[in-house]
Amino acid sequence: MSQVVSEAGYFMVSPSNTAPSLTDPEQAWNPGYYRTAHNDKVQGRAMAEFAYNELGLTSAAAIHDGDPYTEGLARVFADSFEELGGTIVEFTAVNKGDTDMRPVLTAVAAAGPPEFLYYPVFTAEGGFLTKQAKEVAGLENTILAAADGMISAAAIEAVGEAGEGMYFSGPDLSFSGQVYDDFIAKYVEKYGSEPISVFHAHAFDAANMIFACVEEVGVDDGGALHVGRQALRDCLFATSSFQGITGNLTCDQYGDCADPQISVSQLQSAEYVRINADYHT
Numbered sequence: 469m470s471q472v473v474s475e476a477g478y479f480m481v482s483p484s485n486t487a488p489s490l491t492d493p494e495q496a497w498n499p500g501y502y503r504t505a506h507n508d509k510v511q512g513r514a515m516a517e518f519a520y521n522e523l524g525l526t527s528a529a530a531i532h533d534g535d536p537y538t539e540g541l542a543r544v545f546a547d548s549f550e551e552l553g554g555t556i557v558e559f560t561a562v563n564k565g566d567t568d569m570r571p572v573l574t575a576v577a578a579a580g581p582p583e584f585l586y587y588p589v590f591t592a593e594g595g596f597l598t599k600q601a602k603e604v605a606g607l608e609n610t611i612l613a614a615a616d617g618m619i620s621a622a623a624i625e626a627v628g629e630a631g632e633g634m635y636f637s638g639p640d641l642s643f644s645g646q647v648y649d650d651f652i653a654k655y656v657e658k659y660g661s662e663p664i665s666v667f668h669a670h671a672f673d674a675a676n677m678i679f680a681c682v683e684e685v686g687v688d689d690g691g692a693l694h695v696g697r698q699a700l701r702d703c704l705f706a707t708s709s710f711q712g713i714t715g716n717l718t719c720d721q722y723g724d725c726a727d728p729q730i731s732v733s734q735l736q737s738a739e740y741v742r743i744n745a746d747y748h749t
Contacts, residue, residue, distance in 0.1 A: 474498035483670035512544025577606030588615035595626025640731035673712030
């Protein structure tokens, strides 16, 4: 999509695209692409540091589902874990739509078994991996972990009791304090419930970045608002020290605008509980 938008001279600001390739000029970056979501180079490294430094583990495995997001995040985790001194015993994948994860999990167990298993996939596959990992010989004591693709009420239901004690990496908004508390209060007042997506704050900041640039470069032509495509691109590109609820946003030349704030949560009694593990850059 970023290629289509780019070739048309438009722009996009994503609140939830986190694959490292999307802002890599050697891979998938296109002019006009920006994001307020973090780059998974940060999140993958954060989970590796948590497993190695905080939990004191030295062996791990990673599973993805073949798409750029999950594979990219799993790869950054694996590479970072090895750089820290750990061993990756298996780096493998399941297929989207699979329901029987036992063959892959058995291969992971046979290769190690690992002390730590990271699978930054989505709810359906993540639910099956979590439940079936408990059934595979050798993985009984392996610590399970996932990412923001499984931070939701639906994911809690999908993993069930098997997810108790799992770890999850994802955006950390606790640093925002009263600013974020006020945002949530106004959101609940307007819509009657709290946001359902982990990236709601990033979407809010993305929209406000766009609105700010529309105000800056838009031209009122007798009651009609004209916004030049390139002018809007240039304005977004020049975004610097934009005060959002996710942090202080500044866009680099390839569209990474986030102020990455990553923490690790643990699933305790069907609630994501943020633990003492902050990875702010």
